[in-house]
Amino acid sequence: MSNIENKPSETPSAVSEQPSPAPPKSSSRWLLSGLTVAVIILAILIYTGIRERANAETTLGTSTERAAIPTVNVVVPATGTAAQEIVLPGNTQAFNETPIYARTNGYLKQWHVDIGAKVNRGQLLAEIDTxxxxxxxxxxxxxxxxxxxxxxxxxxxxxxxxxxxxxxxxxxxxxxxxxxxxxxxxxxxxxxxxxxxxxxxxQSFEKVYAPFSGVITARNTDIGALINAGAGGVPQELFHMASINRLRVYVAVPEVDSQAAQTGAKAALTLDEFPGETFEGTIVRNSDSIDSASRTLNVEVDVNNPQDRIKTGAYVFVHLTRPHGANNYTQSLTIPANTLLFRSEGLRVGVVRDERAELVPIKIGRDFGSTVEVVAGLKPTDHIIVNPSDSLISGTRVQISAPQAGGLK
Missing domain, CATH: 1.10.287.470 (Helix hairpin bin)
Structure with missing residues (x-):
């Protein structure tokens, strides 16, 4: 039995003394290939990161440079005959208007008409007891x-x-x-x-008659009132009447547009009270003299008012037509008033040419309020900067957002 027990101890020693087998060559190749691939991938990642950073820096620089260029809105000048119409304010006046005074002293016995009454010529208005x-x-x-x-x-x-x-x-x-x-x-x-x-x-002046047909616009007396004809005092106005079947409108026409005020020419009248409706008037006369203070020509426009729709003293707009070629310029353009630059050297507008702003001197004709007429300095194809900065100078690079062609009427 002792021999049998010693055999197991001999077997492990015999096994341990045998040399271990060498690793296979295929495993080394795979390991080397894996390392090579890892190095290549790492190099690609590093290159990609560097490239993306460079592109980002380039993009940022381009964006920064582009952001530094101001963006402007532009408009194209308008042409046509719309600018030939001149709209001027005026006030309506009765064709005949007068205060009615007494010609004799006494006391008012009776009045027969009140405000708003339509009277005929020769109609009895009041009686005075003298x-x-x-x-x-x-x-x-x-x-x-x-x-x-x-x-x-x-x-x-x-x-x-x-x-x-x-x-x-x-x-x-x-x-x-x-x-x-x-x-x-x-x-x-x-x-x-x-x-x-x-x-x-x-004694005949005891009865007050209407001097013409019209309407009573004021009554300034009453029964029993003392009437003073002006002898030793200020005369008292009894009535105020106006003839309103035909109205006068006096318009101050600027000197530059005086050729539009031709006697006999038609003039359209519009009122805020009647939106969308036009009344036809006629230029009957003018002062034929320019007011040295206002540099305007006083023009009278008469308009028929048979239905008494237009009230005296009403605020109206008078539309006059300026003759073609009246300004002696072959072509005029119209631009918005918010494109103008007022500089010490004169009036300027900013025009975009070759992606750069250029300050162009202009000469204006008429001022329409929101728009102005330009008679020299611009071409119909120019792109004009809207709301230009006060610091804008010639040569500044600009970029256009979107041309507003046809934006003017």
Whole structure:
């Protein structure tokens, strides 16, 4: 049994003394290939990272450089005949308008019309009670009768003395005195007659009549009011009336547009009260003189108002048409007012040419408010910068956002 127990200890020692087998060559190749691939992948990753960083830096530089270039909005000048219309403000006035005063003193007895009443020429407006005038007229008529009686007596006496003179019954001197007395009596009658007519005329002023057909726009008196015709005081206006079936509109036309105010030409009128509606007027006259203070020409436009739709004193817009070629320029353009640059060297606009801004001097014609007429300095194809910066100078690089062609009307 001892031999059997020692055998197992000999077997492991025999096994351990045998040499271990060498690793296979294929495993080394695979390991080398894996390392090579890993190095290549790492190199690719490093190259890719470097390239992306370089591209990012290039893109950032380009974006920064592009962001430094200002972006501008541009507009193309408008051409056509729309700029030939001139719109000017004006106020309507009655064709005939007058205050109505009393021509005699007294107290208002009765008024027959009030504000808004349409009256015809010769219609009775009011009555004035004038007791003093009535009494003076009665006395004047009595004096006239007395003077006429004295005249008849003087005439009889003169005739008698002339007949007696033919028979030398009276002297020539006494006859001449009788004739001269008749002349004096006749002059007295004429004087008395004139005084009666004067008082009758004053008495006729007790009734106030409309001088023309129109509408009563004001009543400034009432029954029992003391009426002063202006003798020793300020006269009181009884009524104010206006003829509104035809209206006048006075327009101050700028000197540069004075050729649009041709007598006899038609003029369209628009009111905010009647949106979308146009009234036709006619230029009837002008002052033919430029106001040295405002440099404008005063022009009268008359418009028919048979239905009394337009009120006197209304604010209207008068549309005048300027003749073609009136400014002696072959072509004019229209640009927005927010494209103008006011510089010390003169008026300028910014024009984009070859991706750079250029300040171009211009000459303007008429100012339409939101737009202006340019008569020199621009071409119809120019791209003009809208709302240019005050610091804009020629040669500055700019980029256009989007041209607004046809943006003007």
């Amino acid at each position: 007791p003093e005038i009535d009494q003076q007229l009665e006395q004047a008529r009595a004096d006239l009768k007395n003077a006429q009686a004295n005249e008849r007596l003087a005439e009889i006496t003169s005739t008698r003395w002339q007949d007696l003179l033919k028979t030398n019954s009276v002297s020539k001197q006494e006859t001449d005195q009788a004739i001269q007395d008749l002349s004096a009596r006749q002059a007295s009658v004429d004087s008395m007659t004139a005084n009666v007519h004067r008082l009758e005329q004053l």
